[in-house]
Amino acid sequence: EAGVAQSPRYKIIEKxxxxxxxxxxxxxxxxxxxxQQILGQGPKLLxxxxxxxxxxxxxxxxxxxxxxxxxxxxxxxxxxxxxxxDSAVYLCASSFGTGGPYNxxxxxxxxxxxxx
Amino acid sequence: xxxxxQSPQSLIVQKGGISIINCAYENTAFDYFPWYQQFPGKGxxxxxxxxxxxxxxxxxxxxxxxxxxAKQFSLHIMDSQPGDSATYFCAASPPDSGYSTLTFGKGxxxxxxx
Numbered sequence: 001e002a003g004v005a006q007s008p009r010y011k012i013i014e015k016x017x018x019x020x021x022x023x024x025x026x027x028x029x030x031x032x033x034x035x036q037q038i039l040g041q042g043p044k045l046l047x048x049x050x051x052x053x054x055x056x057x058x059x060x061x062x063x064x065x066x067x068x069x070x071x072x073x074x075x076x077x078x079x080x081x082x083x084x085x086d087s088a089v090y091l092c093a094s095s096f097g098t099g100g101p102y103n104x105x106x107x108x109x110x111x112x113x114x115x116x
Numbered sequence: 117x118x119x120x121x122q123s124p125q126s127l128i129v130q131k132g133g134i135s136i137i138n139c140a141y142e143n144t145a146f147d148y149f150p151w152y153q154q155f156p157g158k159g160x161x162x163x164x165x166x167x168x169x170x171x172x173x174x175x176x177x178x179x180x181x182x183x184x185x186a187k188q189f190s191l192h193i194m195d196s197q198p199g200d201s202a203t204y205f206c207a208a209s210p211p212d213s214g215y216s217t218l219t220f221g222k223g224x225x226x227x228x229x230x
Contacts, residue, residue: 004159031216042122042205042220043160056217091159095216103216107159 002026004108006092012114018080021111025073025094031055033105034067034077035091043091049075050097079113087115119143120208122221129228135193137224139206142187146208150218151180151191154203163204164191196228 005024013019025032030051035043046065047057051072060067064083069075079086089110095103121140129135139149150165166173166180166189173180179192193200203225207218 033216041222042120042207043218044220045217048216093159104162105216105218107161109157109159 004092004094004106006090006108006111008111009109010112010114012116013082014116015084016081018078019082019113020076020078021090021092021113023075023077023092023108025075025092026106028096029094029106030072030097031095031103032069032075033093033095034075035093035107037089037091037110039088046077082113082115084115087113089113119146119219120206120221122206122224124224125222126225127227129193129196129226131196131198131228131230133196133228135191135196135200135226135228137191137204137206137226138188139190139208139221140186140188141208143208143210143219144187145210145212146219147211148209149180149182149189150207150209151178152205152207152220154205154223160205193226196226198228198230201226201228 007022032049034046037043046060047067048055049069052069067077089112091110093105093107095105151163152160153163154160164175164178168184177194182189203223205223206221209218
């Protein structure tokens with residue numbers, strides 16, 4: 001079974017530029033998550049989708065971050081404009097659904113963003 | 117506010133030894149406590165998880181011990197192997213999110229020396 005795919009794997013941009021990340025979840029997984037993992041810290045949830053609807057975006061900096069999941073499959077996360085503190089690994093995860101403690105989240109390899 | 121505190125930040129254990137990583141939480145609404153393992157360049161992967169209705173859960177060499185009154189839980193890796201060298205994250209989730217909203221600790225970098 002193919003895992004969660006993310007691209008690009010690495011991205012270097014200058015501050016105030018824009019950047020977009022792409023995620024393709026595991027086939028059949030209804031729930032998709034975007035996390036931000038700053039060096040030396042655990043992942044922090046940015047946004048959660050159930051199919052193509054937003055379930056939780058309470059920690060998404062909406063003045064500069066946006067995300068969409070058209071057709072309930074692939075998703076893109078965009079940062080515009082980027083700040084130095086956005087340097088982090090952006091992880092995408094997916095799960096079959098929500099509810100129940102055994103609804104495992106499967107993570108992709110992440111995109112490492114460096115903002116100069 | 118850090119809701120899940122993890123220690124130590126790093127740990128070096130000899131091959132065959134026991135690795136112990138501790139976590140403490142503040143939110144009494146947390147009801148699901150997973151541990152994730154992350155290798156360099158990879159995303160985290162679920163290792164083992166526990167609900168507070170049991171005090172211990174064992175899967176192979178990995179054991180979670182849970183102390184509800186102290187709001188603490190720990191991961192024990194028995195007979196630690198060099199292949200266990202990775203970063204380990206504890207996490208917690210409340211039931212009202214469908215157990216999907218995970219709050220992670222800061223991670224413990226484990227190195228198992230040959």
